[in-house]
Structure formats: structure tokens, C-alpha cells
Amino acid sequence: MKHLIEEQLVLYYYGEAEEESSIEEHLTSCDPCRADFQELKRVLAAVDTLPVPERSADYGSEVWNRLRPQLRARSLFRWPTFLRPQRLAWAGAMAAVVMAAFLLGRFWPRQEAPMAEQKVPAQMMPAQIRERVLLASVADHLERSQMILLDLSNLAGDREVDISADQAWAQELLAENRIYRQSAVKSGEVGMASVLEDLERILLEIANSPSRISSAELGEIRQRIEAQGIIFKIRVIGASMRQKQAEAARELARRSS
Amino acid sequence: MEDTDVVVVARARDGDSDAFRLLVDRHSRSIFRLACRMTGSEQDAEDLVQETFLRAYRNLDLFQERANFGTWLYRIAVNCSLDWLRKRRPYEELNENIQPDYEGSEPVKNSTGTNPDRMILQLEVREQVTAALGELSPVEKAAFVLRHFEGMSIEEISGTLGLRSNAAKHSIFRAVRKMRRALAPIASLAE
Numbered sequence: 001m002k003h004l005i006e007e008q009l010v011l012y013y014y015g016e017a018e019e020e021s022s023i024e025e026h027l028t029s030c031d032p033c034r035a036d037f038q039e040l041k042r043v044l045a046a047v048d049t050l051p052v053p054e055r056s057a058d059y060g061s062e063v064w065n066r067l068r069p070q071l072r073a074r075s076l077f078r079w080p081t082f083l084r085p086q087r088l089a090w091a092g093a094m095a096a097v098v099m100a101a102f103l104l105g106r107f108w109p110r111q112e113a114p115m116a117e118q119k120v121p122a123q124m125m126p127a128q129i130r131e132r133v134l135l136a137s138v139a140d141h142l143e144r145s146q147m148i149l150l151d152l153s154n155l156a157g158d159r160e161v162d163i164s165a166d167q168a169w170a171q172e173l174l175a176e177n178r179i180y181r182q183s184a185v186k187s188g189e190v191g192m193a194s195v196l197e198d199l200e201r202i203l204l205e206i207a208n209s210p211s212r213i214s215s216a217e218l219g220e221i222r223q224r225i226e227a228q229g230i231i232f233k234i235r236v237i238g239a240s241m242r243q244k245q246a247e248a249a250r251e252l253a254r255r256s257s
Numbered sequence: 258m259e260d261t262d263v264v265v266v267a268r269a270r271d272g273d274s275d276a277f278r279l280l281v282d283r284h285s286r287s288i289f290r291l292a293c294r295m296t297g298s299e300q301d302a303e304d305l306v307q308e309t310f311l312r313a314y315r316n317l318d319l320f321q322e323r324a325n326f327g328t329w330l331y332r333i334a335v336n337c338s339l340d341w342l343r344k345r346r347p348y349e350e351l352n353e354n355i356q357p358d359y360e361g362s363e364p365v366k367n368s369t370g371t372n373p374d375r376m377i378l379q380l381e382v383r384e385q386v387t388a389a390l391g392e393l394s395p396v397e398k399a400a401f402v403l404r405h406f407e408g409m410s411i412e413e414i415s416g417t418l419g420l421r422s423n424a425a426k427h428s429i430f431r432a433v434r435k436m437r438r439a440l441a442p443i444a445s446l447a448e
Binding site: 042060 | 281293311433
């Protein structure tokens with residue numbers, strides 16, 4: 001009889017197993033699996049003993065009183081419905097990957113931009129919106145990349161470490177990173193291209209590592225991340241992107257008013 | 258009848274500070290509980306509650322009407338917590354002072370009367386649980402807290418953390434494996 005693996009038991013415990021009835025059936029007839037599941041339940045029940053202090057019904061007022069002095073009056077300027085940032089974010093998500101190469105060219109002014117390339121997206125979105133969408137996409141990509149690198153840098157483990165979650169994530173980011181890097185190269189943005197190249201190497205290494213690595217191997221990845229100062233570089237570029245994004249938003253608001 | 262969050266958010270967007278106050282009133286306790294789970298510190302949780310509402314206020318225009326405001330706020334709170342966790346020193350150093358600062362605020366509930374051995378054991382279990390949570394990476398911790406304590410589905414967690422569903426699932430698996438490794442011996446004693 002094939003025993004249940006831990007992942008199946010965890011999903012079953014949380015009521016998210018697809019094959020719930022077959023797991024249930026198996027647990028009634030298989031002593032080792034039942035014992036394994038009992039242990040899992042004991043551990044997770046122990047986790048529940050951790051107390052969390054309750055707050056009174058007045059807590060909302062307390063928070064509000066501390067918060068109020070820090071809130072500036074909201075601007076009376078309202079985005080036209082079709083230009084609201086959330087709509088732009090949605091448009092960005094849809095357009096980012098397909099159009100990233102071209103849009104990057106738009107954001108990073110080239111010395112010689114071919115006319116044919118400029119015409120296609122210009123018919124689809126006004127330039128300012130396009131720029132905001134692009135800035136949001138690149139900044140978001142850098143932020144997510146930073147998250148994965150920080151997560152790996154913070155992983156603890158004295159023997160073997162499972163990095164499968166980070167790998168799935170790295171795989172996803174790799175495709176986007178390639179597009180952004182190639183566009184940066186095309187646009188002559190040497191600094192950005194170099195950071196994205198460093199990032200791509202690390203993402204590639206993470207994606208291609210075994211899903212379980214020794215603490216020594218994890219140490220090597222960490223060292224590489226630290227030696228290249230990649231997290232710091234991403235932060236600097238990400239901050240500059242966000243700043244440009246805010247400037248683009250202000251410019252757009254100014255033109256709309 | 259009470260206005261829905263979406264209606265209240267629309268008023269807050271128009272500069273109605275009483276409307277934002279209502280949102281704080283409705284959601285601050287649940288955000289505090291989440292922040293406590295993430296930080297293990299009452300004081301830090303208070304700071305995170307503050308930071309969460311500040312960020313929400315500044316980004317109200319990014320909230321989409323068709324979304325759930327509570328979920329959106331949770332996402333902000335989780336991001337604030339992740340930032341907080343990443344700014345902390347490495348876990349090894351953290352473990353020197355691993356006791357949650359609100360540990361003494363809730364008495365150990367003793368189902369078997371006043372057996373002191375039992376109470377000591379339960380305190381020990383709490384300490385071990387806190388230490389085990391401290392061993393999780395920020396993303397593992399966020400995924401585990403959202404699944405185990407907040408009862409979110411894997412789909413919701415992947416949305417909140419901006420991960421693919423498979424990555425969210427694996428973060429939970431990894432967290433549970435670490436918790437089992439750390440707690441299995443003591444959990445059986447505590448039964």
C-alpha cells in the first residue's frame with residue numbers, strides 16, 4: 001500500500017485536499033499514516049496554545065486617536081474614472097509582459113528609436129499612462145525579486161533546506177527579467193542592464209538548484225547574493241522607479257486638471 | 258442599515274475623515290491580531306497597526322471597488338509585517354529573546370485543575386511554539402499565519418502574498434515541516 005505523504009496530510013488537515021475521501025479511507029486502514037496524522041494534529045494543536053492579547057471594543061478609537069495627527073487631508077483632485085490608478089494597475093498587469101520590451105524603450109529614451117516601433121502602442125494608450133504602467137511593472141518586478149532574495153537570505157536550516165517555493169517564484173520572475181534586461185540593453189541603459197543581468201544569474205541559479213539543498217549550498221547562494229550587493233542595487237533602482245512613477249502621476253494629474 | 262466598506266471607502270476617498278475612522282473602527286482589532294502573530298510582540302504589533310492604516314490611507318485610490326476591503330487591508334498588513342521581519346536581525350540572534358512580550362498577559366488555561374507541572378509544561382510549549390515560529394522565513398511565516406490562524410485558503414494566501422498558488426502551498430508545507438521538527442517531542446508530552 002502506498003503511504004500518504006506529508007503534503008497530503010497537511011492539505012487534508014486544512015480541508016484543502018482534492019482527494020479528501022480517499023485520504024480519509026486510507027487513514028482508517030493504515031496505522032502508520034494514522035499515527036503520522038495524529039502527530040501532525042498534536043503539533044498544530046500545540047501551535048494553537050499561543051495566546052494573542054485581545055483588544056477592547058474601544059480599540060478602534062485608540063488607534064484613530066494615534067493615527068489622526070499623521071493623516072494629511074486627502075487631495076480634492078479626483079482621477080477621471082478611466083484614469084484611476086487601480087485601472088492603470090490592471091491595465092499594467094495585462095499589458096506588462098507582452099509590451100514590456102517596447103515600453104521600456106519608451107521609458108528609457110533611446111538615441112535612435114525606430115519609428116515603426118513607436119507607432120503600435122501609441123495607438124493603444126496615451127504616452128503618460130504607458131509610462132506609468134511601465135514604471136509600475138518594472139518597480140513591481142524589482143520588489144518581488146527583492147522579496148525572494150531576502151527570503152533566501154533569511155532561511156534558516158542546519159541540515160537540508162527545502163527551497164521549492166522560492167524556485168517556483170524565481171522561475172516566474174526569470175521570464176519577466178529577461179524581457180526587461182533585453183530592453184534595457186537595447187535602450188543603452190547600461191547600469192540597469194547590468195543589475196538585471198546580475199539578478200538573472202542569481203534567479204537562474206535558484207531556479208536550477210535541487211529543491212532540497214544543504215546548508216552549505218544555501219550559504220553559497222547567500223554569499224553570492226551578498227557579494228554582488230544585488231539587494232542594495234535593486235533597492236536603489238526600485239526607489240528611483242517609484243519616484244519616477246510618482247512624478248509621472250503628478251504630470252498626468254497636472255495635464256488632466 | 259450600516260454602509261458597506263465599499264461605500265465607506267468611497268466617502269473616505271472624497272476626503273471624509275469620519276469615513277476613514279469608521280474603517281479603522283471596523284478592522285483594527287483583526288489587524289492587531291494578525292500583527293501580533295507575525296511579530297510576537299504587542300508593542301511592535303501596535304506600530305504595525307498604525308503603519309497599516311497609514312499606508313491604506315495613502316493608497317486608497319488603488320483600492321478596487323470590486324475587491325474586499327478587509328482582504329486588501331490584510332495584504333497591506335502582511336506587507337508591513339514582512340518589511341518588519343526583514344529589518345530584524347537574523348533569526349539566530351532573535352532567538353536569544355524569543356519570549357513574546359505579551360506572554361504573561363494571558364494566564365495558562367489549565368483544563369486539569371491547578372496541576373503546577375501541567376501549567377509549567379504548557380508554558381514550555383508556548384515558548385517552543387514561539388521559538389519555532391521564529392525559525393520560519395518571513396514568507397513561510399506569513400503563509401503559515403494566514404493559513405493556520407487566519408483560516409485563509411491557499412488561493413487567498415497566494416493573492417495576499419503575490420505568489421503563485423503552488424509557491425504559497427510550498428511555503429505552508431515548509432513551515433509545517435519546520436514546526437513538526439521543532440515541536441513533535443514536546444507536543445506529545447503536552448497531550
